[in-house]
Amino acid sequence: MTESYDEVMQLLCDRLNAIVNSNTLVTADTNLITQLSIDSIKLLNLIMEIEDAFDISIPINALADVQTVRQLADLVHKIKTSS
Amino acid sequence: MSLLQKLDAAAAARKAMLPDGVGAFGIPIEEVYSATEARIGSRRVILLGTNNYLGLTFAPECIRAAHQAIDQEGTGTTGSRMANGSYFGHRALEREFADFYQCDSAIVFTTGYQANLGTISGLVGAGDTVLIDGDSHASIYDGCILSGADIIRFKHNDPDDMEKRLRRLGKRVENTLIIAEGIYSMLGDQAPLAKIVRLKNAYGCVLLLDEAHSLGVLGETGQGLVETTGLLQQVDFITGTFSKSLCSIGGFCVSNHPQLEQLRYVSHPYIFTASPSPATIASTRAALALLRNGSHLRKRLWENCNQLYAQLQEAGYQLGPDPGPVIAAIMDTPQQALLMWKSLLEHNIYVNLILPPAAPEGKSLVRCSVNAAHTPEQIRYVGDTFVKLYPMVAV
Missing domain, CATH: 3.90.1150.10 (Aspartate Aminotransferase, domain 1)
Known part of the structure; x- marks a missing residue:
């Protein structure tokens, strides 16, 4: 993976650790819903932050297949490299 | 599980x-x-x-109109307008909404929820984009999901944030529908419509304003935020509901774009549902007259x-x-x-x-x-x- 992918992953883990405020350490394989209990609004607000951080547009309907942090990073990286 | x-x-x-x-x-x-x-x-x-x-739920004019409609046309239409036909009242109410908003066309839907579902999913589809306020009502979110268009949110009532996201869309902005609400249902605040209209015009988008909570509440004649801001002619599509100030159930969309009529043939929430009952339409017509002079x-x-x-x-x-x-x-x-x-x-x-x-x-x-x-x-x-x-x- 490129360095920018690592940047994406790092930013996601940092933000998620701040949001969930629990003892769960967020890793690439952490499930956003079952392990972090992120509600829909928190996830959508996180997406807006990521859009701003990487200056991209992430359609929220693209999140339908996203369950883990890695899947979210894949999506962000794919949009970032194709924009 | x-x-x-x-x-x-x-x-x-x-x-x-x-x-x-x-x-x-x-x-x-x-x-x-x-x-x-x-x-x-x-x-x-x-x-x-x-x-x-x-406060019109017990208005004698509305109750009388509903009673009369039941006596004359029965309790229900038992089917969709597409298959079973449009009653006089459906068409009359659409003419009255078009007249109220000084627009060419109006479509009546069976609920306010369906008005947003049907209008949004008829206007945009896969490959298009909708740019919506983060605090949008569920009917707006669901309409966007039903449409298959890409959904982008902007921060609630923040035109600067909205512009940032418009800019990021690049050429896709040409096929973008912006959606805002006259009054937001959670905190009761109003959209910064003048700034939204300025951005809509600058980027060449289409604007839909949901006046569900502002119809009857804002403006001299109760048109909503479009009236208090004087921006009626700048908004492409206006949706709203009958279940708030109009005290019945149903919804509408008005527009000066002649393409609105095509929604009757592509919008599933319009086509595949029973039309509003005669009593509902009659009380809504009576309430709309009271609202205009209210x-x-x-x-x-x-x-x-x-x-x-x-x-x-x-x-x-x-x-x-x-x-x-x-x-x-x-x-x-x-x-x-x-x-x-x-x-x-x-x-x-x-x-x-x-x-x-x-x-x-x-x-x-x-x-x-x-x-x-x-x-x-x-x-x-x-x-x-x-x-x-x-x-x-x-x-």
């Missing part, structure tokens, strides 16, 4: 938030006495949790809104930014909101309880809906009760 186990888990989470069987959601209302009073359990309560903004009702409504908003603000409650018929007391925790809601009910006042994630920013709301039929004494009693209860939730 099985399908049924998922429902069990959701039910457990709901019960954890509302212990002891508190029926804050879907509370049984045993009798309705008037536009402002009903019986819940053994209590005669002041209704402050309805969207009956002009400046005295709006005057009373706003006197009530301003009085209650000022009293709650002075007491120390954190409120939405604008006074209006939706007055939301913002609570930091669900427990505070639940305590306040229960205490108000014990004082014979019924309001809405809004818990996360429905409320913005992870907060909880005790939401009041003020109407024109509330007496000054009722509003004063509600305000005094809120003041009395404030120490219970003050940090």
Whole structure:
């Protein structure tokens, strides 16, 4: 993976650790819903932050297949490299 | 986890938030006495949790019209307009909405929810983009999902954030529908329409404004935010509902774009549902006439809104930014909101309880809906009760 992918992953883990405020350490394989209990609004607000951080547009309907942090990073990286 | 186990888990989470069987959601209302009073359990309560903004639910003109329509046309249409035909009342109400908004066309939908579903999913599709306010109503989100268009959110009522996201869309902005609301249902605040229109024109997008909560409330004739801002002709599509100021059920879309008519042939929420009943259409037509000539009702409504908003603000409650018929007391925790809601009910006042994630920013709301039929004494009693209860939730 490129360095920018690592940047994406790092930013996601940092933000998620701040949001969930629990003892769960967020890793690439952490499930956003079952392990972090992120509600829909928190996830959508996180997406807006990521859009701003990487200056991209992430359609929220693209999140339908996203369950883990890695899947979210894949999506962000794919949009970032194709924009 | 099985399908049924998922429902069990959701039910457990709901019960954890509302212990002891508190029926804050879907509370049984045993009798309705008037536009402002009903019986819940053994209590005669002041209704402050309805969207009956002009207080017309018992207007003799509306009741008479509904009775007459049932006598003449029966209780239901038993099918869709596409297959079973459009009654005189459906077509007349569409003409009256077009006339009210000085637009060429209007479509009536069976519910307000379907008005947004049907309009949005008819206007955009796969490959298009919708840019929506982050605090949009669920009917807007669901309409966008149904459409298959890419959904991008902007920060609530933040035109700078909206422009940033428009810029990022590049050429895709040409096929972008912007959606905002006249008054937002959670905090009662109004969209910065002039700035949104400026951006819509600068980027060449199409703008849809949902006037569900502002119809009948804002403007000399009650058109909504488009009237108070003088921007009626700048908004491409206006949707709204009959279930608030018009006191029935149904929804509409008006536009000067002739393409609106094509929605009748592509919009599933319009095509594949039974049309509004004759009584519904008749009472809505009567209510629309009252609404158009209802400046005295709006005057009373706003006197009530301003009085209650000022009293709650002075007491120390954190409120939405604008006074209006939706007055939301913002609570930091669900427990505070639940305590306040229960205490108000014990004082014979019924309001809405809004818990996360429905409320913005992870907060909880005790939401009041003020109407024109509330007496000054009722509003004063509600305000005094809120003041009395404030120490219970003050940090």
